Each structure stands twice: as structure tokens, then as C-alpha cells.
Amino acid sequence: xxxxRRPDGLDEALALLAQGxxxxxxxxxxVFPARAHRVAWxxxxxxxxLDITAIPELRGISRQGDSWxxxxxxxxxxxxxxxxxxxxxxxxxxxxxxxxxxVQARGTIGGNxxxxxxxxxxxxxxxxxxxxxxxxxxxxxxxxxxHDFILGNRRTARAADELLVALHVPAERAQSRSVFLxxxxxxxxxxxxxxxxxxxxxxxxxxxxxxxxRLWGDGALTPMxxxxxxxxxxxxxxxxxxxxAQARLAA
Numbered sequence: 001x002x003x004x005r006r007p008d009g010l011d012e013a014l015a016l017l018a019q020g021x022x023x024x025x026x027x028x029x030x031v032f033p034a035r036a037h038r039v040a041w042x043x044x045x046x047x048x049x050l051d052i053t054a055i056p057e058l059r060g061i062s063r064q065g066d067s068w069x070x071x072x073x074x075x076x077x078x079x080x081x082x083x084x085x086x087x088x089x090x091x092x093x094x095x096x097x098x099x100x101x102x103v104q105a106r107g108t109i110g111g112n113x114x115x116x117x118x119x120x121x122x123x124x125x126x127x128x129x130x131x132x133x134x135x136x137x138x139x140x141x142x143x144x145x146x147h148d149f150i151l152g153n154r155r156t157a158r159a160a161d162e163l164l165v166a167l168h169v170p171a172e173r174a175q176s177r178s179v180f181l182x183x184x185x186x187x188x189x190x191x192x193x194x195x196x197x198x199x200x201x202x203x204x205x206x207x208x209x210x211x212x213x214r215l216w217g218d219g220a221l222t223p224m225x226x227x228x229x230x231x232x233x234x235x236x237x238x239x240x241x242x243x244x245a246q247a248r249l250a251a
Contacts, residue, residue, distance in 0.1 A: 002046035002047050002048050002049065003048035003049065004048075004049045004051065005022075005048075005049070005050055005051065006051040006053070006054050007050075007052075007054065007055065008054045008055060008056075009055060010055050010057050010058070010136065010163075010165070013050060013052055013055060013163060014136060014137055014138045014161075014163060015138060016050055017050065017137065017138070017160070017161045017162070017163060018137065018138040018161050020160065020161070021048050022048050022049070022050040023047045023048065023049055023050065024050050024052060024114070024163060025049045025050065025051050025052070026051075026052055026053055026072075026073050026108040026110060026111045027053075027075065027103075027106035027107040027108045027111055028106065029099065029103050029106055029107040029111070030107075030111060030115050052072075052073055052163065053073055055073065057071065057165065058071045058072050058073035058074075058110070058165055058166070059071040059073050059074055059078075060074060060078075061074060061078065061079070061082050061084070063171065065171075066170065066171050066172075067168045067169060067170055067171055068084075068088075068168070068169040068171060068174055069166050069167070069168055070109060070166060070167040070168075070169070071110075071165070071166055072108065072109065072110025072111075072113075072163075072164045072165055072166055072167065073108045073110055074108060074109055074110075075104065075105055075106065075107065075108055075109075076095040076098045076099075076103070076104040076105075076107050076108070076109065077095070077101070077104040077105045079091060079092055079095040079109060080092055080095035080096050080104060084174070085171075085174040085175055086174075086175065086176065086177040086178065087128075087129060087169075087173055087174035087175055087176050087177070087178050087199060088125075088129070088169075088174060088178070089177065089178045089179065089180075090124070090125035090128060090178035090179055090180035090197040090198070090199070091122065091125035091126065091129070091178075091180070091197075093125075093179070093180040094121040094122055094124075094125050094180045094182070094195075094197070095121075095122075097121065097180075097182055098112075098121050098122075109122050109167065110164045110167075113126075113133065113146070113149070113150065113156070113164065113167075114156055114158060114164055115154070116150050116151075116152070116153065116154050116155055116156050116212075117153070117154070118153055118207065118208055118210065118211055118212065118213070119191050119192045119195075119207060119208045120150075120207065120213070121182070121192060121195060121207070123146070123150065123205070123207055123212075123213040124180070124195055124196065124197035124205035124206065124207040124213050125178065125180055125197040125205070126146050126167065126169075127146060127147060127197070127203075127205035127213060127214070127215055128173075128178060128197045128198065128199050128203045128204070128205050128215075129169045129170075129173045129174065129178075129199075130145070130169070130170055130173050130203075131145075131146045131167050131168065131169050132144060132145055132146065132167065132168045132169075133145075133146055133149045133164055133166075133167055133168075134164070134165050134166040134167070134168060135158060135159075135162045135163065135164055135165070136162065136163050136165045137159065137161045137162040137163070138161065139161070141165075143168065144157060146167075147212075147214070147215075150212050150213075151212070152211050152212060153211045153212075173199075173201075176199040176200040176201040176203075177199060177200040177249060178197065178198065178199040178200070178249075179197070179198055179199075179245050179248050179249060180195070180196070180197045180245075181195065181196045181197075181241045181244055181245050182194075182195040182196075183195065183237055183241060184228075185228070191208075191228065192207060192208040193208060193228045193229045193233075193234065193237065194206070194207070194208050194209055194223075194229075194234050194237040194238050194241055195207040195208055195241070196216075196238065196241040196242055196244075196245050197245075198216075198242070198245035198246060198249060199249070200249045203215065204216035204217075204242055204245065204246070206221060206238050206241075206242070208223070208234070209221040209222075209223040209234050209235070209238050210222045210223065216242055221234075221235060221238060223235060223238075
């Protein structure tokens with residue numbers, strides 16, 4: 001497996017990242033299947049793994065002044081079970097549908113964002129919440145809006161020496177009721193064909209219908225054809241899910 005380090009402090013982790021050559025790992029629910037696939041096809045890699053799960057600053061959900069803070073290594077299970085305002089209902093519902101309970105216990109919200117899959121379930125609810133990401137390195141810290149952080153399929157604005165440490169959600173955004181709807185071949189344990197998050201304030205975000213999830217009406221959707229559905233089907237399904245989400249909120 002190559003080198004492995006599990007620091008218990010953020011400063012140590014950032015110092016290692018500054019040296020270069022380390023690949024960040026949290027729950028490993030994407031990393032290990034990908035590695036097993038490469039090994040099975042005769043293309044193993046010996047990366048240097050930086051395990052961030054022992055760093056306390058990266059876990060937990062808290063209200064801090066006029067915003068909510070979610071540590072990047074917070075698990076889906078912790079989000080699923082947290083007592084949060086109604087604006088987080090969409091995010092909590094997406095957490096209930098990310099894999100089975102084992103994946104929910106291990107997988108992290110930060111890993112979901114850094115993996116930057118077009119079908120990342122956490123992105124539409126966080127777009128509706130107008131979330132920001134907080135990045136840290138030995139050079140300092142910076143914040144970006146989520147829509148500026150995810151650049152494309154498997155591409156983010158995170159530099160090699162940076163670590164995603166937290167998400168920040170404006171407290172006012174967390175007050176509007178929200179819903180999450182996901183269309184797949186079955187209800188759970190499935191990659192989304194289309195997903196929609198919406199809140200009672202009128203914000204709607206659509207995932208799996210473009211290279212990056214986007215707010216409804218903020219540019220045209222550009223879904224692809226694949227084994228899970230055609231582009232035309234995704235267009236129609238997205239419109240239907242948006243209508244259903246808005247109807248649920250109105251009811």
C-alpha cells in the first residue's frame with residue numbers, strides 16, 4: 001500500500017502535505033474500491049496515504065455565530081442523525097441514501113465533495129444551502145463558494161498542499177424547509193440518474209445532469225448518455241423531480 005500516516009493534529013497533516021506526494025484519505029469508501037479495481041486489472045499503485053480521520057478539528061457539526069460549521073471528516077451517519085434546522089433536511093435525506101449503513105458510517109461529506117463526481121449526493125443540498133468550503137495549508141486558509149470549488153468531473157480547486165477542513169452554511173439559509181429527491185434504478189445503494197434538492201425559499205439544485213451539479217435555471221443542463229439513462233431521459237426526469245420537490249414544499 002505504500003507509506004501511511006495518521007496524524008492527530010491539523011498542523012502535522014498540513015506539514016506533510018506541504019512536502020508533496022501524499023494522497024488524502026478519510027473514510028476510504030471511494031479510495032479502496034478504486035484501488036481494488038486497479039489491482040484486479042494489473043495496475044496497482046503504491047501511493048503515500050495521509051489518513052485524516054484522527055484530527056478532531058475535522059469532525060463534528062456546530063453553530064458558530066451566524067453560520068453552521070460541518071467538519072470535512074464528519075460521516076454521513078453523523079449528518080443523518082444530527083438534530084439540525086429544517087434547511088438541512090435535504091442534506092440529511094441525501095445522507096440516508098448514500099450506500100448502506102456501513103458506507104454511511106465510514107464515508108465523509110468532505111470526501112464526497114473532493115471526489116467531485118457529477119453524481120455526488122451531497123452537492124445539490126449544499127448548493128441550496130449556499131455552502132462555502134474552507135481550505136487550509138501551511139500557507140494559510142481560504143474559503144470558496146461550493147460552486148467555485150467543484151470545477152468539473154473529478155476536478156476541484158483544491159491545491160495539492162491544501163486540505164478541505166470544513167463547510168460553512170449561513171444560518172439564515174438553514175431556516176427554510178428543504179427536500180431531496182433521488183432517481184435511481186432502486187431507492188438505495190445506487191448511483192443517481194438524477195437528483196434534486198430544493199428549499200421553501202425557492203432555491204433548487206440538480207445533480208447528475210451536468211458535469212457539475214448546478215442551481216436550476218443557472219445555465220442549461222448538459223446530461224450525458226450512459227448505461228443508466230439517456231440525456232433526453234435525464235432532462236425529462238430532472239423537470240419532473242423539480243416539480244415534485246416544489247409540490248412537496250408547497251404541501
